[in-house]
Structures are given as C-alpha cells and as structure tokens.
Amino acid sequence: MAGHDPLLTDLYQLTMLQGYRASGIGREEAVFELFFRSLPPQRNFLVACGLDMVIDFLETFSFSPADLDWLSSRPQFDPAFVRSLAGLKFSGDVWAMPEGTVFFAGEPVVRVRAPLEEAQLVETRLINLIHFQTLIAAKAARMRLAAPAAVLVDFGLRRCHGGEAGLLAARSAFIAGFDGTSTVRAGERFGIPVYGTMAHSFVQAFAREEEAFLAFARSHPGPVVLLIDTYDTVAAAGKVARVARRLAAEGREKKIAGVRIDSGDLAALSVRVREILDRDGLGDVRILVSGNLDEHSIRALAASAPVDGFGVGTRLGTSADAPCLDCVYKLVESGGEPRFKRSSGKATLPGVKQVFRSRGPDGRISDTIALADEEVDGEPLLVPVMKGGKRIFSERLETARERFSAQIALLPDELRQLSAAAPVHPQLSSALASMASAVAGGTAVRVTKNA
Amino acid sequence: MAGHDPLLTDLYQLTMLQGYRASGIGREEAVFELFFRSLPPQRNFLVACGLDMVIDFLETFSFSPADLDWLSSRPQFDPAFVRSLAGLKFSGDVWAMPEGTVFFAGEPVVRVRAPLEEAQLVETRLINLIHFQTLIAAKAARMRLAAPAAVLVDFGLRRCHGGEAGLLAARSAFIAGFDGTSTVRAGERFGIPVYGTMAHSFVQAFAREEEAFLAFARSHPGPVVLLIDTYDTVAAAGKVARVARRLAAEGREKKIAGVRIDSGDLAALSVRVREILDRDGLGDVRILVSGNLDEHSIRALAASAPVDGFGVGTRLGTSADAPCLDCVYKLVESGGEPRFKRSSGKATLPGVKQVFRSRGPDGRISDTIALADEEVDGEPLLVPVMKGGKRIFSERLETARERFSAQIALLPDELRQLSAAAPVHPQLSSALASMASAVAGGTAVRVTKNA
Numbered sequence: 001m002a003g004h005d006p007l008l009t010d011l012y013q014l015t016m017l018q019g020y021r022a023s024g025i026g027r028e029e030a031v032f033e034l035f036f037r038s039l040p041p042q043r044n045f046l047v048a049c050g051l052d053m054v055i056d057f058l059e060t061f062s063f064s065p066a067d068l069d070w071l072s073s074r075p076q077f078d079p080a081f082v083r084s085l086a087g088l089k090f091s092g093d094v095w096a097m098p099e100g101t102v103f104f105a106g107e108p109v110v111r112v113r114a115p116l117e118e119a120q121l122v123e124t125r126l127i128n129l130i131h132f133q134t135l136i137a138a139k140a141a142r143m144r145l146a147a148p149a150a151v152l153v154d155f156g157l158r159r160c161h162g163g164e165a166g167l168l169a170a171r172s173a174f175i176a177g178f179d180g181t182s183t184v185r186a187g188e189r190f191g192i193p194v195y196g197t198m199a200h201s202f203v204q205a206f207a208r209e210e211e212a213f214l215a216f217a218r219s220h221p222g223p224v225v226l227l228i229d230t231y232d233t234v235a236a237a238g239k240v241a242r243v244a245r246r247l248a249a250e251g252r253e254k255k256i257a258g259v260r261i262d263s264g265d266l267a268a269l270s271v272r273v274r275e276i277l278d279r280d281g282l283g284d285v286r287i288l289v290s291g292n293l294d295e296h297s298i299r300a301l302a303a304s305a306p307v308d309g310f311g312v313g314t315r316l317g318t319s320a321d322a323p324c325l326d327c328v329y330k331l332v333e334s335g336g337e338p339r340f341k342r343s344s345g346k347a348t349l350p351g352v353k354q355v356f357r358s359r360g361p362d363g364r365i366s367d368t369i370a371l372a373d374e375e376v377d378g379e380p381l382l383v384p385v386m387k388g389g390k391r392i393f394s395e396r397l398e399t400a401r402e403r404f405s406a407q408i409a410l411l412p413d414e415l416r417q418l419s420a421a422a423p424v425h426p427q428l429s430s431a432l433a434s435m436a437s438a439v440a441g442g443t444a445v446r447v448t449k450n451a
Numbered sequence: 452m453a454g455h456d457p458l459l460t461d462l463y464q465l466t467m468l469q470g471y472r473a474s475g476i477g478r479e480e481a482v483f484e485l486f487f488r489s490l491p492p493q494r495n496f497l498v499a500c501g502l503d504m505v506i507d508f509l510e511t512f513s514f515s516p517a518d519l520d521w522l523s524s525r526p527q528f529d530p531a532f533v534r535s536l537a538g539l540k541f542s543g544d545v546w547a548m549p550e551g552t553v554f555f556a557g558e559p560v561v562r563v564r565a566p567l568e569e570a571q572l573v574e575t576r577l578i579n580l581i582h583f584q585t586l587i588a589a590k591a592a593r594m595r596l597a598a599p600a601a602v603l604v605d606f607g608l609r610r611c612h613g614g615e616a617g618l619l620a621a622r623s624a625f626i627a628g629f630d631g632t633s634t635v636r637a638g639e640r641f642g643i644p645v646y647g648t649m650a651h652s653f654v655q656a657f658a659r660e661e662e663a664f665l666a667f668a669r670s671h672p673g674p675v676v677l678l679i680d681t682y683d684t685v686a687a688a689g690k691v692a693r694v695a696r697r698l699a700a701e702g703r704e705k706k707i708a709g710v711r712i713d714s715g716d717l718a719a720l721s722v723r724v725r726e727i728l729d730r731d732g733l734g735d736v737r738i739l740v741s742g743n744l745d746e747h748s749i750r751a752l753a754a755s756a757p758v759d760g761f762g763v764g765t766r767l768g769t770s771a772d773a774p775c776l777d778c779v780y781k782l783v784e785s786g787g788e789p790r791f792k793r794s795s796g797k798a799t800l801p802g803v804k805q806v807f808r809s810r811g812p813d814g815r816i817s818d819t820i821a822l823a824d825e826e827v828d829g830e831p832l833l834v835p836v837m838k839g840g841k842r843i844f845s846e847r848l849e850t851a852r853e854r855f856s857a858q859i860a861l862l863p864d865e866l867r868q869l870s871a872a873a874p875v876h877p878q879l880s881s882a883l884a885s886m887a888s889a890v891a892g893g894t895a896v897r898v899t900k901n902a
Contacts, residue, residue, distance in 0.1 A: 007636040008614050010606070011647030014635065015671055019649075022670035025656060032652070070639045075673045076647070116656055123650075127609040128617060135612075155461070158578040159775050161586075162615035163459050166579060169612075184465065185458040188521045196462030196527070198470075199574075201483070201782035204790045205476060205567055219473035220466055222526045231793050314775045323774035324610050324765045331652035339655045342682050 004057045007067055009124040011076065017117045018081045026117035031333040031352050033108040034130055037326040039423065044415040046325070047141050047404060048097040048109050049172045050133030055391045057125055058090045090118050094386035097355075098395065100137075100175050100404035101381060102411065104424040107355045107369060109134070111382060116334055123329045131327040132165060136172035139295075139319040141408060143312060144177030145416050146299035151309030153195045154181040155290060156317025169317045175400045177408070182311070190397055197225040197260045197288070197311070209236055213243045218250075223257035225288060228273070233261055237273040241280030258286035260311065266291070267305040274306040294321065295418055340439050350439045351432060355381040364412050370429035455508045458518055460575040462527065468568050469532045477568035482784040482803045484559035485581055488777040490874065495866040497776070498592050498855060499548040499560050500623045501584030506842050508576055509541045541569050545837035548806075549846065551588075551626050551855035552832060553862065555875040558806045558820060560585070562833060567785055574780045582778040583616060587623035590746075590770040592859060594763060595628030596867050597750035602760030604646045605632040606741060607768020620768045626851045628859070633762070641848055648676040648711045648739070648762070660687055664694045669701075674708035676739060679724070684712055688724040692731030709737035711762065717742070718756040725757040745772070746869055791890050801890045802883060806832040815863050821880035 020026035036046060063071075063085050072082045092114025097103060110130060112119045143152055154173045157166035170186035180193035187194035198216055206212035209231060217224050226243075228236035240259055247255045259277070261269050266289045277285050289301060290311035301307045314320060330348045331339045338350035349369070356368045358378030370376045385393035414421040428436070471477035487497060514522075514536050523533045543565025548554060561581060563570045594603055605624045608617035621637035631644035638645035649667055657663035660682060668675050677694075679687035691710055698706045710728070712720050717740045728736050740752060741762035752758045765771060781799045782790045789801035800820070807819045809829030821827045836844035865872040879887070 005614065005636055007639055008608070008618065009635055010608060010633040011635050011638075011645045012633065012649055015647050015675075016649055016653045016667070019653060019667045019670040020656070023657075023666040028656075030656065067639075074638075074645075076645075076671065078670075078672055120650070120652060123652075124609045125614070128611065128614060131610055132612045157459070157461060158575045159582055159778065160579065161583045161612035161769070161774075162619055163456065163576070163579060164613035164615045167459065167613075182461040182463065184460055184462050185456055187462075187525075188458055188518075194462045194525075194527075196466050198463055198467055199571070200792050201571060201574075201790075202467045202470060204782045204792060205471070205479075205481065205785050206474075215474040216467070216470045219470040219529075220527065221529055224466075318612070318769075318774040320774055323612075323769040323771055327610065331655045334656050339652075341651050341655060 004060055004125070006061060006063050007070075009121070013121050013124055014071070015076055017121055018077060020117045020120070021081060021084065025335075027115045028335045029113065030116035030119045030331060032112045032119045032123070032329050033332050033353060034110040034126060034327065034329045035108050036105055036134075037328060038105050040322040040325070041420045042321055043138055044417070044421045045102050045104060045138070045141075045411065045424070046134050047137035047176050048101040048103055048130075048134060049099050049137035049175055050129040050168070051096050051099050051110070051385065052394070053129045053133070053168070054096075054110065054126055055094070055385055055393070057129065058092075058094065058122060058386060059389065059391050061090045061122065063088065088118075089389055090114065090122060091389040092118055092386065093384065093388065095382040096385045097381050098383060098393070098400065098403060100400035100402075100407070102404070102407040103355070103381065104367060104426055106349075107367060107426055108353050108382065111352065113352075127327055127329050131325060133168050133172040134327070135319045135323070135325055136169045136316065137176040137404075139316055139322075140173035140176035140178055141404070142295040142418060143298055143310075143316065145408070146295040146418060147302035147310065150298070150302050150307065151286075151288070152178045153309065153311050154178055154183065154316060155311040155313035157183045159314040160317040166317065171397070173316060174397065176404055177401070192397070198227045200227065200230045200262075203227060203230040210239045210243055213239065214246065217243065217247055217252065217255050223255055225258040225260050226256060227262060228259045229261050229263045229269075233264060233269050234272050234276070237276040240277065240285070241282060244280070244282055244285075254284075256282070256285055258288050258308070260288045260290060262289070262291045266307070267301055270301070270305045270307050299418060338435060338439050340436070349428070349432065349436050351435050353432065355426065357381055359410070363410065365410065365424075367424070367426040368429055369426045369432060371431050371435065374429055374431050376429055455511055455576070457512060457514050458521075460572070464572050464575055465522070466527055468572055469528060471568045471571070472532060472535070476786075478566045479786045480564065481567035481570045481782060482562065482564045483570045483574070483780050484783050484804060485561040485577060485778065485780045486559045487556055487585075488779060490556050491773040491776070492871045493772055494589055495868070495872045496553050496555060496589070496592075496862065496875070497585050498588035498627050499552040499554055499585060500550050500588035500626055501580040501619070502547050502550050502561070502836065503845070504580045504584070504619070505547075505561065505577055506545070506836055506844070508580065509543075509545065509573060509837060510840065510842050512541045512573065514539065539569075540840055541565065541573060542840040543569055543837065544835065544839065546833040547836045548832045549834060549844070549851065549854060551851035551853070551858070553855070553858040554806070554832065555818060555877055557800075558818060558877055559804050559833065562803065564803075578778055578780050582776060584619050584623040585778070586770045586774070586776055587620045587767065588627040588855075590767055590773075591624035591627035591629055592855070593746040593869060594749055594761075594767065596859070597746040597869060598753035598761065601749070601753050601758065602737075602739070603629045604760065604762050605629055605634065605767060606762040606764035608634045610765040611768040617768065622848070624767060625848065627855055628852070643848070646762075648709075649678045651678060651681045651713075654678060654681040661690045661694055664690065665697065668694065668698055668703065668706050674706055676709040676711050677707060678713060679710045680712050680714045680720075684715060684720050685723050685727070688727040691728065691736070692733060695731070695733055695736075705735075707733070707736055709739050709759070711739045711741060713740070713742045717758070718752055721752070721756045721758050750869060789886060789890050791887070800879070800883065800887050802886050804883065806877065808832055810861070814861065816861065818875070818877040819880055820877045820883060822882050822886065825880055825882050827880055
C-alpha cells in the first residue's frame with residue numbers, strides 16, 4: 001500500500017526543493033549524515049538495519065505523472081516547478097554501515113553525497129526505513145543475548161504498526177539472530193524460515209481437544225507443533241501422548257515436533273509438561289512458549305525452565321519498551337563547506353565523517369569518529385554502497401546475520417547484559433574536534449546517552 | 452510494498468485452513484469478534500479506527516497464481532490443498548463500530564460471520580489494521596483533549612514504523628481531531644490537509660539565516676512558516692520582522708504566516724518570540740512549536756504559553772508511552788454453538804455480541820455488552836458494514852471525525868483528563884452473563900483494566 005512512493009514524504013521536502021531551485025543552489029553538492037543522537041538507557045548498542053531497502057528506494061526514486069498532476073493542483077507549488085520534477089532521479093553517492101553492524105550513539109550510519117535538492121528530498125523515507133529496522137534489530141539482539149541457544153521466532157505481524165512494519169520486522173529480527181518468523185511473505189520475499197503452530201480457535205472449532213490435535217496433525221504433510229493451553233495445559237499434555245500413539249499406529253511416526261504453551265505460569269507449566277512428555281516417551285518433543293514475552297522473561301525462562309523455543313510477538317515487533325529512537329539526518333557539508341546546527345540540545349558535528357573501529361589488547365571495541373579523509377587506525381565501518389545513483393553493494397541476508405553474530409560475540413560483557421551499561425562514547429579524532437570547535441565557535445559537542 | 456497481500460499473514464492461518472478443509476468443517480459458519488482485552492493505565496478510552504481498510508482488504512482478498520506457486524513449494528502444504536485456494540474469496544458478513552467511535556475494554560469492535568476457514572484466514576491482517584489505527588487515534592485524542600483550540604499537525608512519518616504506518620497514522624490522527632499532517636501522500640490519498648514548514652538544513656544551506664528565510668518565502672506561492680531555532684531563536688525572531696518588511700516592499704504582504712520553534716525552552720522562547728513579533732507589528736504571525744512533544748507537554752504549553760499550534764511527530768506516530776494494545780480476534784460461535792476459551796488470564800466471552808450505549812440522567816455513558824439478538828436499551832454500536840463479502844458501508848472521513856468529536860464531547864470529565872481514571876467496565880446483560888457462566892462452567896469472566 002505504501003512502499004517506495006515519492007509522495008510518502010513530508011511536505012517541506014518538496015517546498016524546500018522549490019526553494020533550492022529558485023535560489024539556484026539545488027545542484028550544489030551537499031553531504032548529509034544519518035545518525036542516532038542518543039540511545040535510550042535500556043539499549044547498550046544498536047544494530048544497523050534497513051540499508052537494502054534504502055538502496056532500492058534511492059535507485060528507483062521518481063515521480064509518476066499522476067503524482068505531478070496532483071502536486072500541480074496544490075497551492076504550495078508553482079506549476080512550472082512541478083513540471084520540472086518529471087525525470088528527477090537520485091544521482092548521488094552513498095556510504096553506509098552494512099546491515100548487522102553493531103554501533104553506538106553519534107556514529108554516522110548512512111552518508112549521502114548528492115546535489116543538495118536530491119539529498120534533502122529523500123530524508124523522510126530514508127529515516128523511516130533505517131530508524132524502524134534498526135530499532136527492531138536492536139530489540140531482537142537483546143532477546144538473542146537473553147537466550148543464546150534457544151529457537152527464537154518472530155510472531156509479531158498482527159501487532160506491528162501496519163503491514164510494512166510486520167514484513168520488515170521479520171527481516172530485522174532475522175539479521176539480529178532470530179531463527180525465523182511466522183510471517184509468510186517474509187519467507188517468500190526474503191527467504192527467511194517460516195514457522196507456525198496453531199491457534200486457540202482451531203482447538204475451539206472441534207468438539208474435543210484431542211480431535212483438533214489429530215485433525216491438524218493428519219492434514220499437515222510435515223511435523224506439527226500443538227497448542228496445549230486452550231483449556232487445561234497439563235491435561236492437554238497427557239492428550240498429546242495419546243494422540244502421538246494414535247498417529248504412530250497410523251504410520252505417522254514422529255509427527256509431533258513440539259507443543260506450545262501461550263498462557264499461565266510458563267515456568268511451572270513447562271516443567272510439568274516436560275515430565276509428562278518424558279514419561280510418555282516423548283523426550284524429543286520440544287516445548288515452545290509464547291505470550292507477551294520480552295528479553296527479561298525470555299532470560300528467566302531460558303535459565304531455569306525446560307523451554308526449547310520462544311515465539312515473540314508484540315514486544316519485539318513494536319520494540320515496546322523503547323518504540324522510537326532519536327534518529328536524525330543532518331546536513332554536514334554544502335558547497336564544500338562544513339555545516340552544523342547549534343540548536344539547544346540538538347547540536348551536530350560538522351564535516352564528512354567516517355567511523356573507525358579498533359580493538360584494544362583486552363579485546364574491547366574502541367570507535368573513533370573522524371573526518372572521512374583522515375588516516376586513523378582501525379576498520380572503517382562505512383563502505384560505499386551507491387555510486388552515481390546506482391547500487392554498488394549487495395549481500396545475502398545470511399551475510400548480514402553472520403556479521404551481527406560475529407560482532408555481538410566480541411562486545412564486552414557489560415554491553416551484552418540486559419541491564420544498562422555505562423554508555424559508550426565514541427572518541428572524536430583531533431581533526432574533527434578542531435573543526436567542530438572552529439566552526440561552532442567553541443560550542444562543546446558531546447555525544448551522550450540520555451537519562 | 453506490503454499492502455493488502457494474502458501472504459502478509461501468519462503461517463498458521465494457512466496450515467489451519469488446510470486442517471479445516473481436511474476435517475470437512477471449513478465451510479461451517481463461524482463468528483469471530485475483535486476486541487481489546489484491557490487498556491493500559493494511561494488510556495481512559497480507545498477510538499475505533501481502520502475499518503475502511505479492513506473492508507477493502509476483505510473485499511479484495513485473493514491469492515495470485517505466483518503466491519500459490521510459492522506455497523506449493525513449501526513442505527507444510529499438500530499441493531492439492533494449495534490448488535484449491537485459487538478463487539478463494541471472503542464471502543462473509545461483517546458488523547463493526549464505525550470509525551471515530553469511542554469505546555472501552557472488552558467491547559467487540561469488529562464481528563465477522565463467515566465460513567470458518569475464511570473468518571480464520573483474515574485474522575492477522577484484520578488485527579494488524581485495527582490495532583495500529585485504533586492505537587494512534589486513541590493517542591491523538593489525548594493530544595486534542597490537551598489543547599482543544601490549538602492547531603495540531605502530525606509530523607510523525609519519519610519515525611513511524613514503516614511507510615504504511617506513517618500513511619495510516621496521519622489518517623487516524625485526523626479522525627481523532629488533528630487538523631492535518633505533513634505526509635503528502637495522506638493528503639493525496641485521503642484528502643487530509645497537508646502542512647509544512649522548513650527544515651534546519653534549508654537554513655544551514657545558505658550563508659545567512661535571513662537569506663534562507665527570504666529565499667523560501669519568495670519561492671513559495673502561498674504563505675510560509677519559518678523555522679527560527681537553527682542558531683539563536685530570539686535573534687531569528689528579530690530577523691523575521693526585517694524579512695517581513697523586505698517582502699512587503701516587494702509586494703509580498705502577509706507572506707509570513709508563522710514561525711516554528713523546534714528546540715530549547717519552548718515556553719520561555721515562545722513568550723520572547725511573541726513579544727518581538729508583536730513589537731514589530733507581526734501580531735498575526737502564529738507561533739508553532741515542535742520537538743518530542745506529547746500530550747503532557749502540549750497541555751502545559753497550551754495552558755501557559757503563547758503557542759498557536761503544535762507539530763507532533765514521534766510520540767504520536769509510535770504512541771510512544773503505549774505502543775501496543777491487547778487486541779485479539781476470537782472465535783465466539785461455530786456450527787451454531789457458542790465457543791469460549793478458558794486459558795489462564797485470557798478467558799473470553801462466548802456468543803455473538805452487540806454493544807448498547809445509553810446515557811444516564813447525568814449524561815454519563817453506560818455501555819452494556821449483550822447477545823446480539825437481545826432487546827437492550829440504548830444505541831447499538833456495531834452496524835452492518837459487509838454483506839456476503841461486499842461492502843455495504845462507507846462514509847466520508849469527515850463523518851468519522853465528526854463522530855469522534857461529538858462522542859468525546861459527551862464523555863464524563865474524568866475520562867477526558869490525561870491522568871488515569873477508574874476504568875470503565877461495560878455491563879454484561881443478564882443473558883450474556885448466564886451463557887458465559889453456563890458454557891464456561893462457572894468461570895468468572897470479567898473485563899478488567901490491567902495495572
């Protein structure tokens with residue numbers, strides 16, 4: 001419904017474009033950087049996500065004749081200006097952190113160098129794509145840290161904010177260590193493993209619970225996960241054993257791969273259910289739980305209960321404890337001059353920047369934000385992804401997932417905990433610090449973590 | 452990108468459909484109801500929103516040949532079952548609360564009567580559409596209550612969760628009393644007034660702030676709102692007066708409609724800016740503020756500062772203090788028999804229901820949840836919106852907006868406050884209470900507001 005749509009933008013992007021053109025500066029080269037000003041206290045790091053969609057968006061940007069007709073009818077625009085938008089494309093160069101990169105407040109994640117009017121015009125959707133997917137990847141990462149060995153599946157679509165959010169949340173969670181999703185389109189579009197169990201309504205639609213279990217298992221070509229909490233969870237676990245025997249007698253061996261518990265005291269119930277299944281020779285039937293889980297309840301269950309997997313919906317798909325981040329896209333250079341903004345509490349660092357990551361002898365990450373043309377030790381995190389408006393970077397989703405996995409493994413322990421660690425402050429190179437101080441007339445600029 | 456897509460669903464909807472068909476009960480008539488189990492403590496009511504998209508979705512539901520090809524390749528499905536999905540449509544009847552209706556926990560908002568397999572299949576997207584839009588409308592309503600006379604504009608697109616969320620948030624906020632949005636597509640698609648000012652980057656792109664103001668005003672056929680906090684807000688207010696004189700001398704009278712302040716102490720700055728504007732004969736230039744506003748800061752500013760309007764982004768578009776609601780869609784009848792679920796903490800009321808709203812002599816709202824065929828005093832809130840899979844209800848967006856406005860005006864004062872009121876418990880009719888108790892074997896079912 002929404003998709004990559006040039007009118008899915010703020011009105012001011014178009015009125016500013018009109019202003020740039022009228023002033024003759026629309027084609028001056030400008031550089032914008034997208035970064036996160038601060039992290040919420042309950043996030044020790046973020047995970048870059050959404051770049052692939054950004055490149056698609058920028059590469060295919062154009063106005064349709066119908067869009068231009070509509071704009072022409074608006075009082076905000078000069079019809080000659082609107083006509084001049086036909087054929088406008090994004091022609092710039094883009095550098096970015098590849099998806100799955102762990103990063104911190106203040107670090108540029110995407111850098112756009114393009115004619116001022118183009119770089120400005122794409123701001124809204126660029127933030128919209130990176131902000132949300134990074135938000136979900138960072139939340140999913142915490143869940144993965146909470147249960148390193150468990151199966152984690154995204155069940156969030158129904159309570160995500162709209163359809164696109166559901167689709168992209170599945171992908172973001174997969175990059176940040178989830179095993180799969182229940183969202184079918186995410187399987188088809190992105191090749192993510194798709195998982196599913198059954199709903200209470202299926203059980204309710206049959207006169208007897210056992211009948212529902214049998215009907216589901218018989219109709220399903222593969223192994224199934226049965227939902228056992230519609231009426232009485234412990235009683236249902238006993239029925240699972242009878243159903244398994246019945247299926248085995250029909251030649252359907254090993255048909256029941258797991259059971260799901262979606263309500264009640266999940267820790268206590270999983271212990272009872274495990275005992276019943278084991279007693280009945282169903283030691284390889286796995287126990288999955290779901291129902292308003294977050295990283296804290298996942299950690300508690302993973303540590304103490306016989307739970308093999310977690311279906312995580314609402315709190316993942318909305319990043320419920322921190323549903324938004326302070327993500328901005330700011331002009332840092334135009335006409336070859338560094339630019340900055342002094343607004344109270346929202347000051348920005350001027351100049352075209354790069355992030356260099358090095359690792360001390362203790363293995364700790366140390367990031368330095370520097371000017372892009374400086375020579376600084378460490379690995380540069382921003383890589384070229386578009387040149388002259390064309391994509392020059394693409395990778396398999398698995399590659400982003402492996403990058404995340406490798407980077408998360410190397411984070412210091414205090415950042416891998418769920419509790420708030422002392423915030424990471426990337427260093428500023430001396431050249432960047434000097435430029436900031438010269439341009440801003442001495443205004444101290446520091447990247448901080450909000451309380 | 453996502454849109455009304457039959458694969459934008461949970462895998463289990465399709466495997467359950469396979470199970471229903473194999474069991475021969477897929478065409479049995481079933482009734483599902485969508486409701487919100489409880490409200491977060493900081494919401495005294497909700498506002499029904501999203502129905503128009505639900506009707507579109509149901510009326511156009513179908514699988515494409517490409518979707519079916521992909522499903523055929525999956526291990527979860529029997530290819531003959533997948534072939535049988537070609538031509539599947541939604542053929543049911545739908546009753547719903549019209550958009551803009553104020554409602555409470557436990558009340559059915561949408562009721563679907565259809566063959567079991569169809570009613571089940573549409574669950575995920577139906578919740579996805581109603582949950583999000585109702586969430587945003589309820590948040591917007593609080594902002595409107597906080598500032599009854601101010602101009603309220605949605606600026607949320609960039610930090611909404613994906614593109615569809617941004618588009619639908621603009622519409623939801625408009626129904627719940629906002630004046631407009633910055634999202635251009637929402638103007639084109641829904642006819643919502645589109646507002647815009649200018650960004651800091653526009654000011655930064657010029658050597659001098661005044662030059663940026665002049666360039667923007669001259670390029671814009673209509674009146675403009677100038678952003679004055681890029682460097683020094685108070686100094687910029689003085690520049691606005693000079694720019695206004697310059698524009699007047701060019702024959703551009705009344706060109707500056709407003710100024711926007713986006714950072715700093717908005718209350719103090721708006722007082723200083725108002726003084727400067729008034730002193731310079733710009734008494735009709737309005738002051739708009741923005742920057743991480745929520746209903747509490749809006750109320751404080753509306754009460755004490757000379758602020759005429761508010762641009763509200765992130766906290767509206769993500770409903771940041773309560774980004775999700777406990778919205779569910781439950782089987783209440785199948786094969787003509789009432790159905791319920793006893794799961795711990797998630798019990799449901801059986802039977803096909805209606806909500807009747809009456810008003811006591813003191814004007815207070817009193818809602819009764821009853822069986823649909825009962826005779827109960829009051830106005831029934833659920834109306835027929837689809838018959839045999841076809842839309843039979845549509846209305847102008849303005850009508851929904853007027854409904855909201857009329858209903859909100861009649862709410863008792865304690866529900867119109869921003870602080871948490873004692874939760875509203877709709878009454879259960881005696882027939883419904885008897886059925887619940889008979890079917891559930893005496894399980895007490897009560898609609899409560901979670902702490």
